[in-house]
Amino acid sequence: MIRLDDLSTKAPKELDKSQIKEETQGLLDRLSELQNRLYAGSKYAVLVIFQGMDASGKDGAIKKVLGFLNPMGVRAFPFKAPTDEEKAHDFLWRIHQKIPAKGMIHAFNRSHYEDVLITRVHGWCDDATAKKRFADINHFEQLLQHNGTVIFKFYLHVSRKEQQERLEERVEDPRKMWKHDVADQEEAKHWDTYIKMYEEVIENCQVAPWVIVPADQNWYKEYLVAKTITEGLEALNLKYPENPL
């Protein structure tokens, strides 16, 4: 069983911030070329899932890593509390609709994993239901993989201290105030339960592997996300379609 408290939320000490930022830019240049091939070939699709506590930097990761790409081939979707119509269906119904077509990259800010996270923390989903959902999630990700969808799953790992600083910043910085939500401080009180539920998710849902990203420093988070996606796409050996003439 993975223990998140044993894993650092910080970049390795020996790393040099400005050098890493330069490397990130190099990765993004390569990613931009890979996206072009992905779109042209339309053989694979890419799904990038971001999970993490409030203020762990999910939006920032999407903006800084995927915001660099051609928007024709990228879409980002946030998953918030489900609507009445969504609740009248299985929990994967709204997710499946937003799955990338071949050639596309879709980024999810939160995802189907909320249905085994916040729901369990608040007791809206019991253990027996959670067990079924783990199986449903694994089968669903398998279906997507069968169809040529490459799935990246990032858990953005921040410390409780860093989260608190960021939440307080939202109250003070006019550029961040729109993100302030009183409910976040309520949720933060359940920190330990959230960590436990994340550990169970990571343990039980490995059809596509989780990458645990130390996320206290944005420069390191962006580097690791960019590196994972870029190297993952390079492994596909994407090629432009041949001249059809």
Added chain:
Amino acid sequence: MIRLDDLSTKAPKELDKSQIKEETQGLLDRLSELQNRLYAGSKYAVLVIFQGMDASGKDGAIKKVLGFLNPMGVRAFPFKAPTDEEKAHDFLWRIHQKIPAKGMIHAFNRSHYEDVLITRVHGWCDDATAKKRFADINHFEQLLQHNGTVIFKFYLHVSRKEQQERLEERVEDPRKMWKHDVADQEEAKHWDTYIKMYEEVIENCQVAPWVIVPADQNWYKEYLVAKTITEGLEALNLKYPENPL
């Protein structure tokens, strides 16, 4: 392994047509009351899948059995050749979007099963892919069941002779001519391969059970479909929600 050729396409000889039609009407009256409870309670959803050769009577079954119900709680969807957008996603993507919300009954004229039927007959889907799709289908139906969806799957079993008579009727009867499609006679040539592929589907996809309906006579087909759905819903012991006051 099931052998469809060994199963009759006709009603048992001892049955009396007018008596069965009367019984069907009784079943539909009960079904109408059950639908009301299903809709009011919104605890379960019902998915009714019709598969069968061309002219096996799928449309007629939907019209005669489900056309009797309150349209507020019933929707019917045909699945024809997939669009380009649908083809750019996994084969269950378009299906999942049409899954019933709780309280609803949805009828499918053809379904995700086409992706392991016509596609295999024409060699667009190889055996290895079919095997993955059988698993994907089973997991998908499991997901729906986890969420309280009751699934009925009907294979409408007509004889080759009856199919030919109905296809010829379509050329002659002005009321049926709109259904005439020259491609149907082309498909009919692959009869034996279709039968074999249906046998494999029935064998491999039993998360929700198949009901094989002798379908040469419409009165018996309608009776058996109405009986299966009505008795299936009666087993749920559907109740009106209690007075909330």
